[in-house]
Amino acid sequence: MTDTTISRSIETVLKIVNDISPRIASAYQTTTRNELILVGGAALFSVYNLVQYIKDKSTAKYYLPPRVPFALPLVGHSLYLLWDSNQFIDWCAKKYGEVYEISIMGKIVTVASGLSGQEALKADTDFLSLEEGVIKDVLYLQYAIDKTTFEIGFYVNPVVAKAVISHKKVPRHTEGILKGMDAGFKNLLPATDSFVLKDPNHFFQRLIAHMSVPTLIGKEVGDNATVIESFAAFTADVTDNIPIFMSVPVVFHRFITPYLQSFKRHRVIMSKFIAPVVESRRQAADAAKLKGETYKAEDDFLQGLLEFVKPDGTNYTADQVAQATLLVAFASVHTTATNLAFCAYWIVSRPDIKQAILEEIESVVGKDINTELTYEHFENMPYLDKVIRESVRQGADVLAVGKKCLKTFTFSNGYQVPAGRVVETTNRRLNMGLSANRVDISEMDPLESGSRPPTTASRDYVTFGMGKHLCPGRFFAVLEIKLTIIQLLRQYDITPSTSSPAHPVKLIGGFMATNSSAPIRFTKRKL
Numbered sequence: 001m002t003d004t005t006i007s008r009s010i011e012t013v014l015k016i017v018n019d020i021s022p023r024i025a026s027a028y029q030t031t032t033r034n035e036l037i038l039v040g041g042a043a044l045f046s047v048y049n050l051v052q053y054i055k056d057k058s059t060a061k062y063y064l065p066p067r068v069p070f071a072l073p074l075v076g077h078s079l080y081l082l083w084d085s086n087q088f089i090d091w092c093a094k095k096y097g098e099v100y101e102i103s104i105m106g107k108i109v110t111v112a113s114g115l116s117g118q119e120a121l122k123a124d125t126d127f128l129s130l131e132e133g134v135i136k137d138v139l140y141l142q143y144a145i146d147k148t149t150f151e152i153g154f155y156v157n158p159v160v161a162k163a164v165i166s167h168k169k170v171p172r173h174t175e176g177i178l179k180g181m182d183a184g185f186k187n188l189l190p191a192t193d194s195f196v197l198k199d200p201n202h203f204f205q206r207l208i209a210h211m212s213v214p215t216l217i218g219k220e221v222g223d224n225a226t227v228i229e230s231f232a233a234f235t236a237d238v239t240d241n242i243p244i245f246m247s248v249p250v251v252f253h254r255f256i257t258p259y260l261q262s263f264k265r266h267r268v269i270m271s272k273f274i275a276p277v278v279e280s281r282r283q284a285a286d287a288a289k290l291k292g293e294t295y296k297a298e299d300d301f302l303q304g305l306l307e308f309v310k311p312d313g314t315n316y317t318a319d320q321v322a323q324a325t326l327l328v329a330f331a332s333v334h335t336t337a338t339n340l341a342f343c344a345y346w347i348v349s350r351p352d353i354k355q356a357i358l359e360e361i362e363s364v365v366g367k368d369i370n371t372e373l374t375y376e377h378f379e380n381m382p383y384l385d386k387v388i389r390e391s392v393r394q395g396a397d398v399l400a401v402g403k404k405c406l407k408t409f410t411f412s413n414g415y416q417v418p419a420g421r422v423v424e425t426t427n428r429r430l431n432m433g434l435s436a437n438r439v440d441i442s443e444m445d446p447l448e449s450g451s452r453p454p455t456t457a458s459r460d461y462v463t464f465g466m467g468k469h470l471c472p473g474r475f476f477a478v479l480e481i482k483l484t485i486i487q488l489l490r491q492y493d494i495t496p497s498t499s500s501p502a503h504p505v506k507l508i509g510g511f512m513a514t515n516s517s518a519p520i521r522f523t524k525r526k527l
């Protein structure tokens with residue numbers, strides 16, 4: 001375009017504006033408030049439809065799954081999810097099949113259930129990425145940690161977890177977990193014979209941190225209250241900011257993040273306390289090597305991280321390793337605490353289940369609460385295994401995972417997901433099938449999973465994921481949950497603090513599962 005064409009176009013636009021602006025001003029003065037609201041609403045609706053039309057045109061070349069109709073402007077299908085997500089998801093699956101598109105707060109997402117749901121869960125990260133999806137787009141974890149920590153968290157932590165807390169290695173953490181639990185009980189519970197725990201979530205998260213810090217991070221900081229508190233609180237500090245980030249456009253985030261850096265302190269704490277541990281372990285290993293002695297390395301996650309060799313043959317620095325422990329906390333504390341809470345609330349809500357677990361504990365460990373627990377004890381508690389598996393199964397999100405499509409993804413039925421779109425899987429429906437709607441507490445049946453252990457994934461048990469990215473921390477998480485339930489029930493009777501039953505699973509936004517936060521009464525068992 002030449003300069004003259006541009007200036008002519010500008011002149012024409014200005015003329016049109018000059019012509020119509022007095023007319024707009026006079027129309028505005030003579031129009032009533034209701035008419036203005038109506039016109040404004042209609043304009044908004046048209047803009048919304050125009051945006052959808054443009055978006056639809058840009059994806060016309062794909063073989064897209066059916067789009068569920070009846071989306072409302074701006075909120076899409078969110079209100080239906082909020083109202084009764086299980087029923088809405090059932091209705092969509094019946095009407096549109098395994099894969100379909102819905103709009104959540106105006107954003108189109110692909111929902112995959114059945115076989116397609118399994119395919120989405122198993123997909124390679126080159127196609128469907130958790131890191132680029134919920135982790136960066138919803139949790140904005142990139143504001144809390146730097147690029148190297150991200151790299152360690154997503155590419156090194158899975159390798160280390162598979163090596164350090166595998167099914168075979170996890171029994172050796174029993175003693176450390178029990179020690180941490182004892183300290184947790186002492187630090188977090190009142191010494192009185194009977195009390196009501198008003199904030200059980202705080203207790204469960206801190207307890208998990210007490211058990212995990214000595215076993216995952218290291219004995220050296222096993223009773224360091226600052227590290228334990230930071231390990232427990234990191235995830236909550238990240239997630240607390242979500243509503244703020246969601247309500248402010250992404251371009252403005254960099255202006256507000258400096259004021260929302262509650263998570264910054266965790267980086268400082270890890271550098272201060274964990275980096276010296278890394279240095280001193282490395283120095284001890286070097287000194288032993290110089291003297292020709294064998295160095296007895298620790299057997300924890302931190303050791304796995306500090307020994308990890310990068311493709312260029314070097315190790316991560318002490319500070320980088322220290323920062324990376326925050327991502328161990330991120331992967332483990334909230335997930336394990338929530339599932340421990342689900343289990344505890346089922347036990348609180350179902351006295352029959354509690355009684356059956358107690359009988360099993362007494363038959364395996366005996367009645368004396370001073371008898372020390374061993375790994376062999378709880379290997380022989382099949383009923384408790386079933387309760388844990390069923391609680392974890394029931395606690396799945398209705399719509400889960402939120403992986404972002406990085407390259408066109410094609411399901412085996414031919415339907416496609418274009419790059420940039422988020423894929424949600426119907427985990428609760430995958431787990432529970434047609435009984436996903438079941439909400440009555442009395443209908444929870446621990447025997448439903450048969451004899452499969454709580455760490456074995458299957459088509460109807462996807463809470464730990466599926467395929468290549470199946471959670472490598474599940475053996476450790478289940479060990480912590482199991483030990484906690486046994487010790488809690490040996491020492492206390494746990495009951496609801498009010499007459500209304502605590503519903504173990506609650507849904508945020510209608511589709512994200514979280515545990516009840518109802519207070520729990522603890523009554524010390526007599527010796």
Ligand code: HEM
Pocket residue numbers: 121130157158161165216328331332333335336339401462463464465466468469470471472473474476477478
């Ligand atoms: C009940 C507790 C837990 C639940 C429900 C859970 C859930 C999950 C899920 C669903 C995934 C798969 C994500 C995907 O599809 O990409 C996953 C991956 C992962 N989890 Fe867990 N997790 C739990 C505990 C833990 C613990 C205790 C640790 C470590 C100490 C851990 C470490 C990891 C790691 C490193 C990955 C990434 C695996 C990979 O990408 O290959 N998790 N977890």
